[in-house]
Amino acid sequence: MTVVRWGILGAANFAKEHMARAIHAAEGGKLAALATSSAEKAEGFKTFAPDLKVHSSYDALLEDPDIDAVYIPLPNHLHVEWTLRAVAAGKAVLCEKPIAMNANEIDRLIEARDDAGVLVAEAYMIVHHPQWRKARRLLHEGKIGTLVDTQVRFSFNNPDPENIRNQANTGGGGLPDIGVYAFGSVRYVTGEEPEEILGTDVAWENGVDTRAHVTARFPSFHYTGMVSTRMSPFQEVLFHGDEGVIRLTAPFNAGVYSQAEVHLQAPDGTVTTWRFPNVNQYVLQVEAFNRSVSDKVVYPCPLEFSKGTQRMIDMVYEAAKA
Structure with missing residues (x-):
């Protein structure tokens, strides 16, 4: 090499x-x-x-x-x-x-x-972290049956007005900063693109979004998510099927927020866990x-993938303005 x-x-x-x-x-x-x-x-x-x-x-x-x-x-x-x-x-x-x-x-x-x-x-x-490849494999192997609903929550508290993430003229806002993870991760695992933004509740501060609740319809499942830059730190992603649930406990800041773990819950309530200590996704x-x-x-995250995530962010902003 x-x-x-x-x-x-x-x-x-x-x-x-x-x-x-x-x-x-x-x-x-x-x-x-x-x-x-x-x-x-x-x-x-x-x-x-x-x-x-x-x-x-x-x-x-x-x-x-x-x-x-x-x-x-x-x-x-x-x-x-x-x-x-x-x-x-x-x-x-x-x-x-x-x-x-x-x-x-x-x-x-x-x-x-x-x-x-x-x-x-x-x-x-995040697409380079093995927890996400594991989640995608579990889903496509049918381990949770038919996917019905996805739920994403990602938040941290950054009220500093001098921070560029809080400035409209530098492209700040919660959706550009962390909505990219909420939307892109679901697209990555499922391989599907959003058809319609069903609902938005977006909070604004000095021209940037600081909290966004979003519901969306994908071809075969429903999306519910919240991202915020004004709430206590938390992150979790669920893929909920008719025969089980996949849960990621540190989906975005693995090793910083917490240890990366993927939990697979079966219909009888038993849970199988995969842990990923000491993995540096960067x-x-x-x-x-x-x-x-x-x-x-071949690079696993081409610009075409990034365009799809940005398109969903654009859709949310358009729906919020409407």
């Missing part, structure tokens, strides 16, 4: 605490460069990557011939612009979610990807990306 040399656009705290460390630890890649004008922020990355090259601008990093792939943790409203600029520079791109602010923008990214012949993907780490995501770049292995 050819070693994929990575650069990061911006010294975001999430990049420092999670993704930069994952890139550094993942097989098949090397954390080689960082673009930031802050020497102080760069030092936080050098504590675990001491030979890191630091560029003073994003453009300088994109012009670096020694960089193969770029990770973009910039504010949401900058994702499309800098993804397109990185692709134009010939770099593979892994961009934080949401990769775009509406589904139509992703068409531009797909076109640029295809024209340049480079991998471009949204950093949607590292698995980078390793999958590295394989796709160096060995042309």
Whole structure:
């Protein structure tokens, strides 16, 4: 496997605490460069990557011939612009979610990807975690019979008005931040797309959504979900069939919120549990990306999948406005 040399656009705290460390630890890649004008922020990355090259601008990093792939943790409203600029520079791109602010923008990214012949993907780490592959396999093996209803709850409390997730001009809001997980996870496991948003109850604060209750109809089941950035931390996903229930107890922040577990409840009430300790889904995501770049292995979360999730977010916003 050819070693994929990575650069990061911006010294975001999430990049420092999670993704930069994952890139550094993942097989098949090397954390080689960082673009930031802050020497102080760069030092936080050098504590675990001491030979890191630091560029003073994003453009300088994109012009670096020694960089193969770029990770973009910039504010949401900058994702499309800098993804397109990185692709134009010939770099593979892994961009934080949401990769775009509406589904139509992703068409531009797909076109640029295809024209340049480079991998471009949204950093949607959960599909790389084995708990989600297990849940999908259980469902498609008929372990809960016919799926009737899905239930998703994901919340945390972030009232800081200075946080970019709470600012409308940077593409903030609960649905772009964590609704992407609620909607995308159900689409991933079932392989179905929403037909209609049946109901919404969305709370707004300073132009961003802070809580969204959503019901939707999929071709063969009903969806009920709630995401909030103003409630006590909690997360859970249920797939409820006529012969059983699949339950994920730490579906999105596995290992941080709690240990990842998949529970399968049979009709007689007995429960079989699969546990996934010490799995780093960020590292698995980078390793999958590295394989796709160096060995042309099919990437498990293409832009077309991300477009489907963004389309559902768009549908919810349209229904809420109506």
